[in-house]
Amino acid sequence: MEAEPIKNLIIGNGEGGKSLAWHLAQSGEQTVVIERQWIGGSCPNINCLPSKNEIWSAKVAELVRHAAHFGITAGPFSINMAAVRQRKREMVDELIKIHLDKYKATGAALVMGSAKLIAPRKVEVRLHDGGTRTFVADRLFLNLGTRALIPPAPDLADAKPMTHVEILELDRTPEHLVVIGGGYVGLEFAQAYRRLGSRVTIIQRGAHLLPGADADVVAEVTRILAADGITVVTSAQIDSVQGKSGTGVIVKLKAAGAESVIEASDILVATGRVPNTAGIGLEQAAIELDARGYIKVNPRLETTAENVWAIGECAGTAQFTHVSYDDYRIIRDNLSGGNRTTTDRVIPSCLYMDPPVAQIGLTETKAIERGIKVRVAKIPTGAVLRSRTLDETRGFLKALIDPANNRILGFTMIGPEAGEVMAVVQTAMLAGLPFTALRDAILAHPTMAEGLNVLFSTIKPASTAN
Numbered sequence: 001m002e003a004e005p006i007k008n009l010i011i012g013n014g015e016g017g018k019s020l021a022w023h024l025a026q027s028g029e030q031t032v033v034i035e036r037q038w039i040g041g042s043c044p045n046i047n048c049l050p051s052k053n054e055i056w057s058a059k060v061a062e063l064v065r066h067a068a069h070f071g072i073t074a075g076p077f078s079i080n081m082a083a084v085r086q087r088k089r090e091m092v093d094e095l096i097k098i099h100l101d102k103y104k105a106t107g108a109a110l111v112m113g114s115a116k117l118i119a120p121r122k123v124e125v126r127l128h129d130g131g132t133r134t135f136v137a138d139r140l141f142l143n144l145g146t147r148a149l150i151p152p153a154p155d156l157a158d159a160k161p162m163t164h165v166e167i168l169e170l171d172r173t174p175e176h177l178v179v180i181g182g183g184y185v186g187l188e189f190a191q192a193y194r195r196l197g198s199r200v201t202i203i204q205r206g207a208h209l210l211p212g213a214d215a216d217v218v219a220e221v222t223r224i225l226a227a228d229g230i231t232v233v234t235s236a237q238i239d240s241v242q243g244k245s246g247t248g249v250i251v252k253l254k255a256a257g258a259e260s261v262i263e264a265s266d267i268l269v270a271t272g273r274v275p276n277t278a279g280i281g282l283e284q285a286a287i288e289l290d291a292r293g294y295i296k297v298n299p300r301l302e303t304t305a306e307n308v309w310a311i312g313e314c315a316g317t318a319q320f321t322h323v324s325y326d327d328y329r330i331i332r333d334n335l336s337g338g339n340r341t342t343t344d345r346v347i348p349s350c351l352y353m354d355p356p357v358a359q360i361g362l363t364e365t366k367a368i369e370r371g372i373k374v375r376v377a378k379i380p381t382g383a384v385l386r387s388r389t390l391d392e393t394r395g396f397l398k399a400l401i402d403p404a405n406n407r408i409l410g411f412t413m414i415g416p417e418a419g420e421v422m423a424v425v426q427t428a429m430l431a432g433l434p435f436t437a438l439r440d441a442i443l444a445h446p447t448m449a450e451g452l453n454v455l456f457s458t459i460k461p462a463s464t465a466n
Contacts, residue, residue, distance in 0.1 A: 002134070003122060006032050009137035011115045011123065011280075014041030016311035016324040016331075017143030018099070023332055025108035032135060033108055034115045034125055040099035042145060043321045045092055046165045051188060052352055053088045054168065058192035059354055065195075069391070079197050082171040117281035120305060139307045141331070142287075142295060143324075144280070144314035146273035151180070153238040161245045161267035164189070173197040174266035178251055182209035182232070184351050186270035187221070191353045194228050201231040201262055203253065205271075208234055210351075214364045216396070220414050221357065224394055233260075241267070275314045290316070299341035300334055301327055318347050348426055350419040355381070355395050358418035360426050362400050362410035374400040374409060377435070377459045381415035384451030392416045397455045399425070399435065406434035406461045417448040424449050436461050 007030040010017045017033065018041060025031040038045040067074035103110045111133065113125040121137045148163035150156065162170075164185055175198065179190045182204035194200040202209070202225070208218045209225075209232065225232060236255040243249040245267040252261050275294045282289065288296045288304040295310040297303055303310050309331055311317075312324035323345070330340040351357040367374045382393035395414030402409050411425040428438055439456035443449050 003136040004133065006030055006135045006137045008032070008139050008141070009121070009123060009135050010034070010141040010143060012036075012041070012143030012145055012312075012314075013039070013099075013110065014143050014145050014312050014324055015043055015321045016328040017041070017141060018102075019325060019328040020141060020143075020311065020331060021108040022102060022106040023328075025106040031108045032111055033103075034111050034113060034123070034135075036112075036114050039096050039110070039112075041143075044095040044099070046168060048321055049095065050088045050092055050168050051164065051185075053091050054084055055188060055192045055352055055354075057084045057087065058195040061197075062195045062354070079173055081173050081196065084196070085169065085171050088168065115280060117285045117287075120285045121307065122285075139309075140285075140305075141309045141311060142303070142314060143311040144276040144295075146275050146313040146319065148269065149272045149274045150269055151271045153180075153241065155241040156180075156238065156267075156269070159241045159243060159245050159249055159267060161269045163269055167193075167268050174264075175199065176201070176264040177266050177268060178203060178249070178262060178264040179268045179270060180238070181270035181272070182206070182234070183211070183270060183272070184349075186268070187225070187351060187353050189268055189270065190230055191225065191228055194230050199264075200229075201233065201264065203236045203238065203251070203262075204232065204234045205236060206234065212363075212365065213359075214398075214412065216398070217357065217359075217412060217414065220395060221351075221353070224353070224355070224414075273313070273319060277314055292316075299343050300339075301331055301342065317342070318349075320347065320349060323347055346426070346429060348419075348422055350422070355392060355415045356418040357395075357412075357414050358422035359412045360410065360422055361408070361429060363412065364398075364400065364410075367400060367409075372409070373403055375403050375459055376400055377455050379451070379455050379458060381413075381451070383454050384415070384448055386446040386448050386450065387416060389446060390416055397421075397451055399455060401435050401459065403462055406436060407432060408435050408438075415448065415451075421449050421451065424452060434461065435459075 008024050010021050010033045013033045013035045021031050021033045064074055064077055113127040115123050115125050118124050121140045123135050125133045173196050177193050177198045177200050179186045179202045182202055190200045190202050210218050233255050236253050239252045241251050249264050277293050286305045290296050294316040295303055295314050297310050297315045301309050311327045313319050317323050317327055333340045346361055348360040378398040381387050381395040387393045398412045400410040408429050413421055435456045438452045
């Protein structure tokens with residue numbers, strides 16, 4: 001079959017890929033997107049949004065469970081996981097429709113199939129509805145994404161553990177869920193399923209949860225999980241796994257020099273991700289990978305092949321939807337003659353456990369590693385009066401200040417609406433404002449953001465402050 005010439009060809013319609021497709025098509029440029037499975041990418045289908053949907057159901061269950069504390073008399077209740085799943089599915093269906101409508105409105109063509117490069121910027125697609133199509137593109141954009149990693153622990157793969165994909169499709173509550181991995185995904189699902197009625201054990205290979213986080217963050221998160229009745233086993237090595245997830249498993253492990261056995265019903269693996277770069281012919285197009293299998297890119301997200309770009313996680317971008325979107329903006333602007341790069345981006349993150357953990361900029365750990373002098377402001381979340389009205393006082397707010405110019409170098413919060421409060425601090429950081437701008441701002445009372453008045457009043461500005 002003769003190849004179809006195309007101006008712009010995008011493989012993958014995750015956040016960065018679909019945004020670029022819609023922009024180029026609306027600009028009048030012929031654009032085709034090839035997608036293997038998820039319309040709109042993983043975020044609206046199997047990652048960010050559906051997981052937060054089910055996490056909110058778990059939050060509602062927790063509120064009902066403690067209704068009497070708030071003066072509400074509630075009768076006996078039960079968890080209907082089929083209904084939890086259906087609420088999630090309905091949201092996903094709505095999001096898929098929104099995406100399809102957007103493709104139609106912009107004129108970007110969405111082709112469902114599996115793509116493989118057979119020559120530079122030449123792609124063969126095995127169509128889901130049968131047959132093949134071949135495209136040769138002036139410009140090729142790779143938005144390949146990543147997938148969950150199953151670690152090489154003995155017999156683990158044979159036990160058919162769940163990843164974030166399968167657990168979001170459960171119509172039951174596991175009797176005892178073992179979560180392997182103490183990062184964002186593991187902690188979010190661990191707490192959610194504990195609140196939905198499961199016994200939960202977290203197995204973490206490292207010495208503590210949340211590798212790379214400050215010690216006070218790790219300690220507070222660990223306390224929160226313990227208060228929810230979650231067992232955390234750190235410094236753990238899995239020796240063997242017997243059985244099948246969903247019908248019963250026995251996990252034998254060593255932790256802190258001692259052997260132990262965990263009998264559980266289900267296993268969730270949340271130990272990181274690997275890029276979807278193997279087996280699609282990148283070598284046929286002179287597109288090089290790094291040692292971890294991610295596509296090599298320069299700060300403009302250009303690959304080693306001419307007129308080929310990589311977007312999002314497959315390019316080693318931080319694994320957040322909002323960062324993939326910024327990748328799109330960099331490529332978009334550079335295609336129009338700009339000179340934007342990924343260098344020195346300040347990337348926010350938010351762990352959606354309850355209470356959430358938000359962080360942006362420098363941490364104390366990184367400051368010490370890099371020999372950067374900072375001043376630290378810190379208050380307990382309970383010092384923010386809004387937290388008292390909510391009866392959610394766990395956590396703290398912490399900021400790192402440049403002692404030379406009073407600018408905010410980093411911010412961490414564990415508490416209600418932490419992500420929203422972080423956005424206020426991020427705005428000040430982007431504007432280069434001194435911390436005194438937030439200290440002296442008139443912030444609405446009672447809000448969680450008002451805590452920034454309290455936080456920044458705990459330290460004195462350097463004499464260079466304006």
